[in-house]
Structure formats: C-alpha cells, structure tokens
Amino acid sequence: MDLKRLIKYSRKYLKLNLLGSILCIAAVIAALNIPVITKDIVDRVLLGGEFDLMGKLILTLFGLTVIRIATEYSRTYIFEHTSQRVLYDFRSDLYRKLQQQSFSYYDTVRTGTLMNRLVGDLQSVRQLLNSGYVSLFEGLFRIVSTLVMMISFSPSLTLALVLIVPVTYFAMRAMSKQLRPAYRQVRESFENLSSSVQENLTGIRVVKAFGREDYEKDRFNEISSEWNQNNIAAADIRSVYIPVRRLIEGFSTVIILLLGGYLVMQGQITIGTLFAFNTYVVMLAGPIQEASHLVNLWENAKASLEKVFELMDEEIVLTNKPDALPMPSCRGEVEFRNVDFSYGEQPVLKNINFKMEPGTTTAIMGSTGSGKSTIINLIARFYDVTGGEVLVDGINVKDYDYNELRKNIGIVFQETLLFSDTIANNIAFAVPDATDEQVEQAAKIADAHNFILDMPEGYDTVIGERGIGLSGGQRQRIAIARAILANPKILILDDATSSVDMETEHEIQQTLKQLMDNRTTLIVAHRISSVKDADQIIVLDEGRIVEQGTHDELLELRGKYYQTFIEQYREYKDGAGSLKLVSGGME
Ligand SMILES: Nc1ncnc2c1ncn2[C@@H]1O[C@H](COP(=O)(O)OP(=O)(O)O)[C@@H](O)[C@H]1O
Ligand SMILES: [Mg+2]
Structure with a gap:
C-alpha cells in the first residue's frame, strides 16, 4: 500500500523517530499526572485543610508542567526535522525519475502537473508525515492512557462517557468517506489551474500578440472558480461535522455534571476526583477532535500519495540494456x-x-x-x-x-533554451568545470564574444527565462557556443543559424569549418x-x-x-x- 511505501522512506530516521516517540510518551505521562495533583490540592488542601502539603504539590505541578513543555517542544522539533528530510529524499527520488524520462514522456505530460507533484502534493504528504504520524501515535496513546486513569478514578463514570466513543467514530468515518472524492477533485482542479497559469505565462507573448488576453482571462476565471467550488464543496462536508462534534462534547459535559454530581453526593467519589475527571475529559477531547483533523490530513495526503507514486511507477520507455556499451x-x-x-x-x-x-x-x-x-x-x-x-x-x-x-553528440536545437543563469554558465552547461578561457574561445567561434562583452556584466550577465533580453540570433549563438565547448565528436546544428543574418552565418560557418576537420557535422x-x-x-x-x-x-x-x-x-x-x-x- 502507498502508506507502507512512504514509511520505508522514514526508516532511515528510525532512531530519531523512536526518540521522538519516547518524548511523546513522556509528555503524555506528564500531562496525565497533572490532574492527579490538582485532585490532591482540591481534596486534601482546599477541602481537607492539609495546608502544609500545598508547597510540595504546587512544586510538583510546576515540575510536571516544565517536563511537559520541554518534551512537547523537543518532539515537535524532531518530527519536523525528520519529516523534512524524508520529504527531501522523496523529492530527490521523484526528480531523478523525471530526469530519466525520455522525450516521448514529456510529449504527453504537462509541466504544471509535474510541478504540482513535486511541490504541492509532496507538501501534503509531509504534513501527514509530521503531524499525521505524531498525532496518530500520540493521540492513540493519550486516549488509552487517559481512559486508564479515568477508570482508576471511577469506572462507572468512565463507562457512561465511553458510550459516546462509537458515535464519534462513526461520525468520523462517514466524514472521511465523503471527503475522499472531494479532495481528489480539489487536487485535480488545482492542477488544472496551475498548469494553465504556467502555460499561459510562458506563452504570454503569444497571447498578447494575438490579442487573446480577454479570452485567456475568462478561461482562467472559469478554471479558478472551479477550484474554488471544489474547495467549498470539501469545506461544506467538513463543516457539517462541526455541530456533530459540539453535540458530542455537550453530551459529555452533561453526563459528567449529572452522573458525577450524583456520585459525589452518594460519597462514591470526591469533588477532587470530579475535578480531575473533568480535566481528563477535556484532555480526551483533544485527540478525538484531532482525529477529524487527521482524517482531513490523511485523505488529503492519500490523494497526493496516489498521484506521486503513480509518477514514481511510470514506466521508463527508453532504457539502457543491462550490458550497455560505454563509449570511451x-x-x-x-x-x-x-x-x-x-x-x-x-x-x-x-x-x-x-x-x-x-x-x-x-x-x-x-x-x-x-x-x-x-x-x-x-x-x-x-x-x-x-x-x-x-x-x-x-x-x-x-x-x-x-x-x-x-556525451559524444553536441546538438544546437531548433528552439534555443537558455537557463536563467549567467551567460558563462549557460555556455558551460555541458562542461561545468570549463575555464573562462575555454568559454571565451567557444563564444568567439560562435561569433558571440563581441556582443557578450557589450552586455552590462559581460559573461556574468544573468539572462532571463528562455533567454529573454537577447535577440533570437544572439540566443542561437550562445547555444552554438555551448555545443562547441562540449567538444563533441558529432556536432548537430538544427536550423541553428536561421535567426542570424547571412553574413554572420557565413562567419560562423568559416570558423566552424576549422573545427569540423575531425568532427562529423x-x-x-x-x-x-x-x-x-x-x-x-x-x-x-x-x-x-x-x-x-x-x-x-x-x-x-x-x-x-x-x-x-x-x-x-x-x-x-x-x-x-x-x-x-x-x-x-x-x-
Ligand atoms: N514530439 C512529437 N510528437 C508527435 N509528432 C511529432 C513530434 N515531433 C514532430 N512530430 C511530427 O513529425 C513530423 C516531422 O517533424 P520534424 O522532424 O520536427 O520536422 P522538421 O524538423 O523537418 O520541421 C511532423 O509532422 C511533426 O508534426
Ligand atoms: Mg525541425
């Protein structure tokens, strides 16, 4: 199952997670003992008059609170760190997979979709990893241990309260079932939204050139409102369950007051116990309420996980044979x-x-x-x-x-793609450790050296996405320099000089000719x-x-x-x- 695969990623941080879990337990135990002290304060000091106990009890209370704060803080710290690291590993794996995919894969998939997988989807997975695991583990432990404490104080009062648990459970399950498809739709419409924004902004020049701004605006609004509506639909489902939860809470208070009050009057429990009991019920409400948040997180993360693993499992069409030949x-x-x-x-x-x-x-x-x-x-x-x-x-x-x-083939593609980086780094893309002289040499051959020197910061000028700020011919010449620097045995120029004027093309070709001697072109x-x-x-x-x-x-x-x-x-x-x-x- 998806979750099991996810847990595999956490395995590396088993020790840290174990430490975090121990801290969790310590925090819960500290919290559980606080009502025990308040019970004594009420029963023995306030009602019983044993005022000499006061100092000791207050000190214990203070100590417990300090322990609780310290352990809660460190467990949050630990889980935050491990979940970030798991996410990092996960994202690296995913990115590696994307890098392995061949051209034919990218023919069929939208960039915006992939961006979402890498950023948004992984984020909701991380939330599950972090607060999700912790809340689940801590919540369960808290519920069980609180119940044990409650039973030790008063089994009958506990029993009355526990009757509410199945009601809560079924309510949560019903919510989870309804939320799952809702969240999937939210994800899908968001993907649609970000894909279309990404495509549109990339093509903003085309949109403007053809005066299609209004059309694109309308289309965006449509997709955007679809996302809104899906979000609202999910929120509607969640909000229906808020009154249900409050009703359950209200019931428990009534039970405590009525049944608990009765038991005090019967002399079966002390007022201090009732006091402590009330605190426990509040403590119990926390994890039970969180369960609904957890259901939320879980459904959200599950929808994301599904998609992320789908990507991870995508078949790579073009692969190396097991005995693939090197090419020394x-x-x-x-x-x-x-x-x-x-x-x-x-x-x-x-x-x-x-x-x-x-x-x-x-x-x-x-x-x-x-x-x-x-x-x-x-x-x-x-x-x-x-x-x-x-x-x-x-x-x-x-x-x-x-x-x-x-590595032996250098291609200048028909469509020049430059990265938003310095000109020097763009030229040295295939040979990151090239010296400045080598970069300049390649630029000279591609007839790019002179215009590069005219740029504000020469070779260190940062160019925008897709080489904006340069003319088509200049971009092509940088791309040619890139291919030349890679010094391939086979050099391929796909319409690489179409944007430069004929004279420049001639010059580039003359210089290339010297290079072409021992090179297939x-x-x-x-x-x-x-x-x-x-x-x-x-x-x-x-x-x-x-x-x-x-x-x-x-x-x-x-x-x-x-x-x-x-x-x-x-x-x-x-x-x-x-x-x-x-x-x-x-x-
Ligand atoms: N990635 C692709 N997916 C599907 N069809 C493609 C793809 N690339 C090119 N084609 C189609 O293959 C044919 C040849 O394209 P191409 O080799 O790019 O032509 P040229 O470079 O000579 O202009 C065209 O009909 C084009 O529509
Ligand atoms: Mg072509």
Missing part, C-alpha cells in the same frame, strides 16, 4: 539503415538510408515537418526507431549507454549558402529522402534542390557578376 572514444560515423519512425500512428520517417563518414559534413534540407529534427532525435536516441537501425561507429545506438552516446538549414559546401546534401520530403549528393550533383539532377537554388540565386544584381543572395528557403 567515438570516431563519429553515423549510419541510418532502412529507418522507419513514427511518434504515434502517423509514420514520420520512411526507409531512411544514409551514412555520415567520420569528419565529414552532411546537410539536410526539406520543408517544415519533413522530418529533419526527427532524424536528429534518432541519432541521439531520444526516441527509438520503429524499424531499421541507427548505427554510430557501426554499432546500433540501442546497444550503447545512452548517456555515453549523448550535421547541419539542418534552409539556405543554399549554408549547405552548398557540405560533403553530402540530403533532401527530405514528407519523411523520405528524395535527393542525395553533393551540391554539384544535385544541381545536375534539376530536381527539388535545383529549384530552391534557382529561387534563392535568382537575382544577379552585382556589377561584378558575383551572386547576390536573396533570403528565403524551401518553405
């Missing part, structure tokens, strides 16, 4: 053999065959959606092929440890100027390779590549007869 050195040979691939039902790549020799440059062209990025995803094994095989250095990528494989680009020097050019169309060869060979084919060439080189304007390039691509 990589030559940089890549080969696709009869590769088919689909993300879902729809085939995306069909019978792809090509080979990249070590140290050569391959360029891929093709319209949007033709499958260029997908080919890259398969080289780094972000997804597994559905047919055929992808080989690196002659070995199927599935046979490598994928982390080792990916794959370039996805739309401009003929970016691909014409490649050792081979692959033209993709709807997931198939339609043309393949060098620039000259493809021109001779008079096919798709040739058409693009004509479109892009149409204008001869320069007097010297050199080519004037017109921007534009195959799209």
Whole structure:
C-alpha cells in the first residue's frame, strides 16, 4: 500500500523517530499526572485543610508542567526535522525519475502537473508525515492512557462517557468517506489551474500578440472558480461535522455534571476526583477532535500519495540494456539503415538510408515537418526507431549507454533554451568545470564574444527565462557556443543559424569549418549558402529522402534542390557578376 511505501522512506530516521516517540510518551505521562495533583490540592488542601502539603504539590505541578513543555517542544522539533528530510529524499527520488524520462514522456505530460507533484502534493504528504504520524501515535496513546486513569478514578463514570466513543467514530468515518472524492477533485482542479497559469505565462507573448488576453482571462476565471467550488464543496462536508462534534462534547459535559454530581453526593467519589475527571475529559477531547483533523490530513495526503507514486511507477520507455556499451572514444560515423519512425500512428520517417563518414559534413534540407529534427532525435536516441537501425561507429545506438552516446553528440536545437543563469554558465552547461578561457574561445567561434562583452556584466550577465533580453540570433549563438565547448565528436546544428543574418552565418560557418576537420557535422538549414559546401546534401520530403549528393550533383539532377537554388540565386544584381543572395528557403 502507498502508506507502507512512504514509511520505508522514514526508516532511515528510525532512531530519531523512536526518540521522538519516547518524548511523546513522556509528555503524555506528564500531562496525565497533572490532574492527579490538582485532585490532591482540591481534596486534601482546599477541602481537607492539609495546608502544609500545598508547597510540595504546587512544586510538583510546576515540575510536571516544565517536563511537559520541554518534551512537547523537543518532539515537535524532531518530527519536523525528520519529516523534512524524508520529504527531501522523496523529492530527490521523484526528480531523478523525471530526469530519466525520455522525450516521448514529456510529449504527453504537462509541466504544471509535474510541478504540482513535486511541490504541492509532496507538501501534503509531509504534513501527514509530521503531524499525521505524531498525532496518530500520540493521540492513540493519550486516549488509552487517559481512559486508564479515568477508570482508576471511577469506572462507572468512565463507562457512561465511553458510550459516546462509537458515535464519534462513526461520525468520523462517514466524514472521511465523503471527503475522499472531494479532495481528489480539489487536487485535480488545482492542477488544472496551475498548469494553465504556467502555460499561459510562458506563452504570454503569444497571447498578447494575438490579442487573446480577454479570452485567456475568462478561461482562467472559469478554471479558478472551479477550484474554488471544489474547495467549498470539501469545506461544506467538513463543516457539517462541526455541530456533530459540539453535540458530542455537550453530551459529555452533561453526563459528567449529572452522573458525577450524583456520585459525589452518594460519597462514591470526591469533588477532587470530579475535578480531575473533568480535566481528563477535556484532555480526551483533544485527540478525538484531532482525529477529524487527521482524517482531513490523511485523505488529503492519500490523494497526493496516489498521484506521486503513480509518477514514481511510470514506466521508463527508453532504457539502457543491462550490458550497455560505454563509449570511451567515438570516431563519429553515423549510419541510418532502412529507418522507419513514427511518434504515434502517423509514420514520420520512411526507409531512411544514409551514412555520415567520420569528419565529414552532411546537410539536410526539406520543408517544415519533413522530418529533419526527427532524424536528429534518432541519432541521439531520444526516441527509438520503429524499424531499421541507427548505427554510430557501426554499432546500433540501442546497444550503447545512452548517456555515453549523448556525451559524444553536441546538438544546437531548433528552439534555443537558455537557463536563467549567467551567460558563462549557460555556455558551460555541458562542461561545468570549463575555464573562462575555454568559454571565451567557444563564444568567439560562435561569433558571440563581441556582443557578450557589450552586455552590462559581460559573461556574468544573468539572462532571463528562455533567454529573454537577447535577440533570437544572439540566443542561437550562445547555444552554438555551448555545443562547441562540449567538444563533441558529432556536432548537430538544427536550423541553428536561421535567426542570424547571412553574413554572420557565413562567419560562423568559416570558423566552424576549422573545427569540423575531425568532427562529423550535421547541419539542418534552409539556405543554399549554408549547405552548398557540405560533403553530402540530403533532401527530405514528407519523411523520405528524395535527393542525395553533393551540391554539384544535385544541381545536375534539376530536381527539388535545383529549384530552391534557382529561387534563392535568382537575382544577379552585382556589377561584378558575383551572386547576390536573396533570403528565403524551401518553405
Ligand atoms: N514530439 C512529437 N510528437 C508527435 N509528432 C511529432 C513530434 N515531433 C514532430 N512530430 C511530427 O513529425 C513530423 C516531422 O517533424 P520534424 O522532424 O520536427 O520536422 P522538421 O524538423 O523537418 O520541421 C511532423 O509532422 C511533426 O508534426
Ligand atoms: Mg525541425
């Protein structure tokens, strides 16, 4: 069961928890003895006139109170600490799992949902761990020991009061049953809310650009009010049981006064006993009332635990073989053999065959959606092929440890993602221990050095989320520097120079060329100027390779590549007869 799995996490802190439990017991015992002293004060000092006992009794009372406070304080301290640490372990495990998940997992799940699991859900689990365990344990012990004390004072009076217990129990159980689905709905609507806030704020520029603020506001209000309503529904259930509880309390007071008063008059118990008894009943009310709070906590935590463990148990689609190969050195040979691939039902790549020799440059062209990025995803094994095989250095990528494989591949993605950190750290992302010189060197190659120096704090400038504050071209150049610094055997640029102007692109390519000597490079680009020097050019169309060869060979084919060439080189304007390039691509 979920709870058992949770307890496994606490096992590490068994000793501390044990100490906490002992302190709990001590606190309860101290509290239980306080009415014994007050009984003596009433019966022997106030009514019996033994005034010389007064000092001793007051001192004992004081001592007991001090013990009670000290033990209660330290047990709270201990449980707070252990529960935080258990939570930390738990969260680490969960995060590790998320890090292991492959691309295909993230295709299907919303970021906001995952955030909730890691933050909100774990928080309610912690509450259970902390006050939940303690209250349960302490509550039970308190109820039992208080009852024992009460019985020793007056069995008949206790019996009358105990009749109320089953009533309380059933009331709590009924509440718990109703609360469970209510809490689940609260969680679900909250998740919906935070997911949509997260998505919306991430896409705020798009929302504004299309003037969709009002629509998004309405949608938010709708989701938000749904959450409200679910919360209110849960609160309604809880509030119904408050009068029930008060009624039960009221009953117990009446019983004490009537039956207890009768017993005093009959001389069966003393007034001091009645006094003590009353205190015990109040003490008993505490844990019984807390039981309802506990039911709350428990239902809340259970709904959360369910979801957290669901995440924990999520199957990892892409795994290493048990005997996965390391990759101590990589030559940089890549080969696709009869590769088919689909993300879902729809085939995306069909019978792809090509080979990249070590140290050569391959360029891929093709319209949007033709499958260029997908080919890259398969080289780094972000997804597994559905047919055929992808080989690196002659070995199927599935046979490598994928982390080792990916260490040898540097990718500049089509969409540049920079972290909100300094520029230097963004560049050194793959090589955290890189020296400043190395970072600068990489930036120079990517033609980023100059604009970085122009930033307020140079390499130490912190950039915003998703690189806001930088132009698209600047972001791309930082991403290129990142890939260059990683010094991979296989360098992949997925449309990486689309946002930089043609001249800069040319410069970057010239510097890259020096680097490309002993490196296999794959370039996805739309401009003929970016691909014409490649050792081979692959033209993709709807997931198939339609043309393949060098620039000259493809021109001779008079096919798709040739058409693009004509479109892009149409204008001869320069007097010297050199080519004037017109921007534009195959799209
Ligand atoms: N993560 C994904 N899940 C489902 N379909 C995808 C995914 N990524 C891409 N596709 C689909 O696969 C096809 C090829 O995409 P992609 O390789 O990104 O094209 P390109 O990079 O050439 O523009 C497109 O039809 C696209 O919609
Ligand atoms: Mg793409």
